[in-house]
Amino acid sequence: xxxxxxIEDVISSYISLKRNGRTLKGLCPFHNEKTPSFTVYPxxxxxxxxxxxxxxxxxxxxxxxxxxxxxxxxxxxxxxAGMTMPEDGYDDTLAKLRVRILNxxxxxxxxxxxxxxxxDGRAGLEYFQKRHLPKNIINHFGxxxxxxxxxxxxxxxxxxxxxxxxxxxxxxAKRSGKTGRIYDAFRNRVMFxxxxxxxxxxxFSGRVLDDSKPKYINTEDTPVYKKGNGVYALNFxxxxxxxxxxxxxxxxxxxxxxxxxxxxxIATLGTALTKEQANLIARYADELLICYDNDxxxxxxxxxxxxxxxxxxxxxxxxxxxxxxxADEILRTYGRERFAAMLSAxxxxxxxxxxxxxxxxxxxxxDGKVRFLSAAAAILASCTEVxxxxxxxxxxxxxxxxxxxxDTQIKNESRKxxxxxxxxxxxxxxxxxxxxxxxxxxxxxxxxxRATRAEEVxxxxxxxxxxxxxxxKDEFSPDDFVTQFNRRIITVLIELxxxxxxxxxxxxxxxxxxxxxxSVARISFLSDSLANTLRECRDCIRVLKEEKEKISxxxxxxxxxxxxxxxxxxxxxxxxxxxxxx
Numbered sequence: 001x002x003x004x005x006x007i008e009d010v011i012s013s014y015i016s017l018k019r020n021g022r023t024l025k026g027l028c029p030f031h032n033e034k035t036p037s038f039t040v041y042p043x044x045x046x047x048x049x050x051x052x053x054x055x056x057x058x059x060x061x062x063x064x065x066x067x068x069x070x071x072x073x074x075x076x077x078x079x080x081a082g083m084t085m086p087e088d089g090y091d092d093t094l095a096k097l098r099v100r101i102l103n104x105x106x107x108x109x110x111x112x113x114x115x116x117x118x119x120d121g122r123a124g125l126e127y128f129q130k131r132h133l134p135k136n137i138i139n140h141f142g143x144x145x146x147x148x149x150x151x152x153x154x155x156x157x158x159x160x161x162x163x164x165x166x167x168x169x170x171x172x173a174k175r176s177g178k179t180g181r182i183y184d185a186f187r188n189r190v191m192f193x194x195x196x197x198x199x200x201x202x203x204f205s206g207r208v209l210d211d212s213k214p215k216y217i218n219t220e221d222t223p224v225y226k227k228g229n230g231v232y233a234l235n236f237x238x239x240x241x242x243x244x245x246x247x248x249x250x251x252x253x254x255x256x257x258x259x260x261x262x263x264x265x266i267a268t269l270g271t272a273l274t275k276e277q278a279n280l281i282a283r284y285a286d287e288l289l290i291c292y293d294n295d296x297x298x299x300x301x302x303x304x305x306x307x308x309x310x311x312x313x314x315x316x317x318x319x320x321x322x323x324x325x326x327a328d329e330i331l332r333t334y335g336r337e338r339f340a341a342m343l344s345a346x347x348x349x350x351x352x353x354x355x356x357x358x359x360x361x362x363x364x365x366x367d368g369k370v371r372f373l374s375a376a377a378a379i380l381a382s383c384t385e386v387x388x389x390x391x392x393x394x395x396x397x398x399x400x401x402x403x404x405x406x407d408t409q410i411k412n413e414s415r416k417x418x419x420x421x422x423x424x425x426x427x428x429x430x431x432x433x434x435x436x437x438x439x440x441x442x443x444x445x446x447x448x449x450r451a452t453r454a455e456e457v458x459x460x461x462x463x464x465x466x467x468x469x470x471x472x473k474d475e476f477s478p479d480d481f482v483t484q485f486n487r488r489i490i491t492v493l494i495e496l497x498x499x500x501x502x503x504x505x506x507x508x509x510x511x512x513x514x515x516x517x518x519s520v521a522r523i524s525f526l527s528d529s530l531a532n533t534l535r536e537c538r539d540c541i542r543v544l545k546e547e548k549e550k551i552s553x554x555x556x557x558x559x560x561x562x563x564x565x566x567x568x569x570x571x572x573x574x575x576x577x578x579x580x581x582x
Contacts, residue, residue, distance in 0.1 A: 005081050007045045007058045014065055014283050029065060029279045030054040032311030046505055048525055055521030056514075057505040063514055067226060070509050071095045098223050101170040104162050105193075105201040105224070108172055111156050112144025112191040112204075120152075121145035124190045127209050131252065132332060137259045141192070141233075146206055148188035171203075171219045186217060192251045194219070194269060195235045203230060205251060205269060218269060228274040231281060232267040233258065238284045240264045245285040246319075246343075248327050249292045249301070256328040260336045265327075273305050282312040289346055294321035299356070306349050318352040319343060350387055353379050354395075369399055373406065381413035441519040442485035451482035451547035454540040459489055460526035461537050463503045468537055469494070476541045480548055488512075489520060 008024060011017060017024040017040060028038035028049040037051035048055040054064070063073040072095050115121040116128075116138070124145025128138055146153065154173045158164070164182050167173035173182040189206030196202045203219035221227055233254045237245055246265040248254050257265035268277050281288065290305055292298035302318060309316055319342050324330035331339050347355065357375045362368035376395055380388050388410055396403040439445045445452040458476075462469055478494070481487040492511050496503050508520050530536060 005045075005058055005077055006042075007047070007061075008040060008042050010058050010077075010080065011040055011047065011061060014061075027282075027313055028052060028054065029283070032275050032278070032308070034311060034313065044504075044524075046521060046524070048521060053518055053522065055525070056509070056517050057521075059506045059509055060514060060517050060521075063509075067229065072098065094223060097166070097169060100162070100166050101222060101224050102200050102202070104157055104166055104170045104172060105203070107157060107160055107162075108153060108170075108204070109142050109144065109191075109193045109201045111153055112146055112193075113139070113142055114144075115147055115152075116143065116145040116190075120147045120149075123148075123188070123209055127190050131328075133255065133259070137255060140258075141255055142195075142201070143255075144191040144193070146184065146186035146189045146191050150183045150187065153184045153186070154182055169222060170224075171222050185219075189217065192232075194225070194230055194232060196224075196230075197235050197238065199235055200224075203269075205232075207251075227269070229276050229280070230269045231277055232269050234266050234280070234284065237264045237266045243284070243286040244289065245281060245287075246289045246291060247281070247305070249298060250326070253291075253327040256331050260331050260339070262339070272301070273308055275308055275311070278305075278308045278312050282309070282314045285314060287315040287317065289317045289319055289343060291319040291321060291327050293326045295325060298326075302352070303356075306353070310349070316349040317346040318349065319346045350379065350383055350391060354391070363399075373399060373401070374409065377406065377409040377413045378416075380410050381417045439485075439519060441516050442483050444483040444485070448482045448547065451544060452486065454543035454547070455481050455483060455486040455490070456523045456526055457530060458537055458540040458544075459486065459493060459523050461530060461532055461540075462490075462493055462497070463524050464527035464530075465532055466497050466503055468534055469497045471534060472537055472541065475538065476544065480541070480544045482544070482547055482551065485516075485519070486523075489523070 008017065011024075011026075015026045015029050015038070017026040018036075020039075022041075022043060024040040024042070025036040026038050026040075027033055027036050028051055030038075030049060031052040031054075033051050038047065038049045038054075040047045046055070046057050047061060056064075059070070059073045059077055062068060062076055063070065066073070066076070068076065075095075116124050121144075128143065133143070154164075154167055157167055157172065164173065164175075167182065168175060172185055174185050175182050186204060186206040189208055192205040192207070193201045194203040194205060203222070203225040205219070206217045208215055218227070219225055232251055236258065240263055242264055244264060246257060246262055248257060248265055248267045250267055254265045254267045257263075266281065268274075288309060290302055292301045292305070298321070306316060306318075321327070321330065321342075323338070324333055327339070330342075354376055357379065358372055360375075361372040363372055373395065376391075380391055383391070388407075392403060392406055392410060395401075396406045442452065473494075478487050478491045481490055488511070489508070492508055493503060496507055501507060505517070505521055505524060509517055512520055
């Protein structure tokens with residue numbers, strides 16, 4: 001299957017890649033970075049990030065990007081390759097549960113929407129009508145109402161064949177600690193279904209009809225949804241022709257924007273903006289316009305968003321939300337043309353930061369001017385050279401100061417930024433150096449560096465050169481490995497080679513967790529820097545024998561006489577077998 005999948009095509013559909021010789025590089029989707037360290041190796045159909053250590057093949061990439069388990073990721077790959085994956089032999093318990101939850105969510109969304117148009121949903125419909133939402137918009141977003149009842153949804157879904165445990169897993173219901181009975185998780189709230197990029201309902205957000213607290217209740221983490229990863233209405237917004245998105249603060253803002261024709265609007269869900277959401281948004285936009293609420297909380301949220309999105313490389317603009325507290329109010333008060341003009345007049349992130357900083361000082365005084373220009377120099381210090389030139393010209397002209405002196409101040413601030421970045425790099429290098437000796441997947445590595453190095457080189461060599469194994473298989477066994485983790489890898493590797501299967505990374509994914517696969521992938525990449533010879537493999541085997549014997553000798557001090565004798569006889573027998581095979 002993987003032979004029919006181009007890893008470059010698959011990963012390019014998620015992030016932007018640029019060719020660099022035989023490899024491709026891009027910004028890592030799994031951590032924030034400005035300098036590309038995510039590398040794709042088409043020859044080995046694998047990827048590795050030198051910044052965070054994420055690695056694997058196309059299957060593990062899709063697992064992480066789309067939050068899928070192994071079987072679902074394989075099925076997704078099979079579909080992309082135009083193949084049907086056989087079902088036999090797979091433990092798809094989690095996959096089946098995910099399907100049941102998605103089906104339950106879909107039926108719950110239908111229930112909430114139908115309730116909204118019934119007598120039971122009058123309160124919810126009146127709320128949406130007060131917010132001036134037409135019927136077509138309500139149905140487009142699948143809006144609904146959770147009745148003021150303890151079990152109506154649960155009874156409805158159980159009648160459709162869903163079990164109580166499935167409803168609890170979906171967070172549609174909860175179990176009472178007192179009675180043991182289940183009850184609906186959402187009651188007397190207008191409901192906003194949350195959809196993934198494929199249009200599946202993965203979660204819900206429920207809002208009260210008055211000012212009581214909490215205003216919103218959101219679906220907790222489930223097998224199909226993880227808080228901090230979802231983006232509201234991205235399933236609609238990604239289909240617009242423009243690579244520009246508008247980031248609003250809440251669902252009602254997004255719905256209003258779509259109603260007025262701004263169908264590229266989105267919002268984050270339930271939590272403050274996360275780097276995972278930022279990375280997801282950056283996959284579908286080259287430019288992002290931020291229009292958070294026009295209050296202090298909204299301004300603080302904008303500052304945070306600038307810092308997080310600043311790591312993605314996406315172009316940022318900030319809309320000046322004058323005339324109302326949010327996008328919904330501005331649109332309904334002044335209309336579409338006013339908001340469109342605000343979009344056109346939006347500031348880039350540098351201008352926004354400068355204006356925000358200027359508001360902190362009385363620039364009518366000399367002291368205020370000095371303090372603002374000092375703060376402005378600090379902002380410009382992190383900008384591109386072109387930006388520095390443009391804003392230095394503008395500010396020195398506006399404030400009537402020498403451009404030369406202002407440029408000098410910017411350079412001084414730039415040196416500070418460089419020193420800070422250098423210190424950050426040193427800390428990262430120290431962390432990477434420490435991680436060389438510390439491996440959370442292989443905790444025994446730190447105390448067995450020589451043996452572990454030999455294990456990893458042998459594994460990498462055999463993964464690259466399967467034909468070596470028949471020539472050396474009588475010279476070692478997995479029992480010669482000192483660390484348990486690497487013993488697991490070599491055991492799976494030998495089984496693959498003996499069975500005539502390919503030894504690509506994907507063949508290991510069913511036996512190791514995604515985190516463990518990072519270590520497996522890292523070991524496999526060692527082959528690029530090795531001699532890849534039989535002699536190198538035999539040197540590793542010799543080291544393993546020596547290290548194993550050291551451990552045995554150390555253990556022998558605490559052995560009984562009988563155990564020591566048996567160990568000695570076994571060692572002698574292995575030596576005789578070794579000599580006899582030569």
